[in-house]
Amino acid sequence: MLEDAALTQRIIGCAMVVHRELGPGFLESVYQKAFAHELRKGGLKVICECPIRVAYDGMDVGDFAADMLVEGRVLIENKAVHLLCTAHEVQLVHYLTATCIEVGLLINFGAESLQFKRKSRTYNPKTPRLTSSGRTPIGGSSNPVQFR
Numbered sequence: 007m008l009e010d011a012a013l014t015q016r017i018i019g020c021a022m023v024v025h026r027e028l029g030p031g032f033l034e035s036v037y038q039k040a041f042a043h044e045l046r047k048g049g050l051k052v053i054c055e056c057p058i059r060v061a062y063d064g065m066d067v068g069d070f071a072a073d074m075l076v077e078g079r080v081l082i083e084n085k086a087v088h089l090l091c092t093a094h095e096v097q098l099v100h101y102l103t104a105t106c107i108e109v110g111l112l113i114n115f116g117a118e119s120l121q122f123k124r125k126s127r128t129y130n131p132k133t134p135r136l137t138s139s140g141r142t143p144i145g146g147s148s149n150p151v152q153f154r
Contacts, residue, residue, distance in 0.1 A: 010079065010109045013050075017076055018122050020044040021113050025120040034086040037115040038073060041084065051077050060104045072101050081107045086116035095123060102127035 024040045038054060045052045056075040060068040074082035083098045090112065098110045108128060114121035 013077060013080055014109060014111055014124055016048060016050065017045065017080060017082065017111060018113075020048055020050075021115070021122065022120055025115050028115070030086075030116050030118060032086060032115070034073075034084055034115070037086055038084050041113075041115075042074065045074075045076060056081075058101070058105055070101075070104075072105070075107075079107065079109065081105060081110040083110065083112050085112065085114040087114060088116055090114050090117075090121050090123065095125060098123075098125050099127065 021041060021044075024037060024044050028037065028040060042052045042054050053075045054073070055071040056073075057069060057071055059066050060070065072081050073084045076082060081098070081101055083094070083101065085094055087094075094112055094114075098112045102108070102110045102125065106127070108126055110125045110127075112123040112125060
């Protein structure tokens with residue numbers, strides 16, 4: 007089984023192939039079909055329009071469909087817009103929280119160059135934060151913040 011970083015790199019590579027071939031300007035649904043085909047050609051398992059139920063306080067409060075789920079581990083939100091914005095990133099993190107899936111990719115086929123962002127449900131700083139004294143604060147990077 008591929009590690010998450012290797013898997014997301016493969017997924018992004020497939021998205022680049024699709025974007026290079028189609029370029030910007032199509033509807034999101036066109037990119038999604040081509041992207042799913044490219045992922046499957048690469049030997050990856052893909053579920054498109056993956057149904058997800060949202061629960062609150064023990065009861066179902068809504069349903070939505072995530073654009074794609076790859077290998078049962080990476081949630082993908084596809085866009086075909088000129089520029090990604092913070093709301094797109096927040097949407098993906100909410101989907102990750104609702105599904106308890108750790109890793110997601112936000113992929114935008116609508117710009118001149120492919121845009122992508124890797125998001126995690128759990129906060130994972132790349133480098134430890136340091137205090138003015140040069141020490142890692144208590145809790146540092148070893149205690150990630152859980153989004154719930």
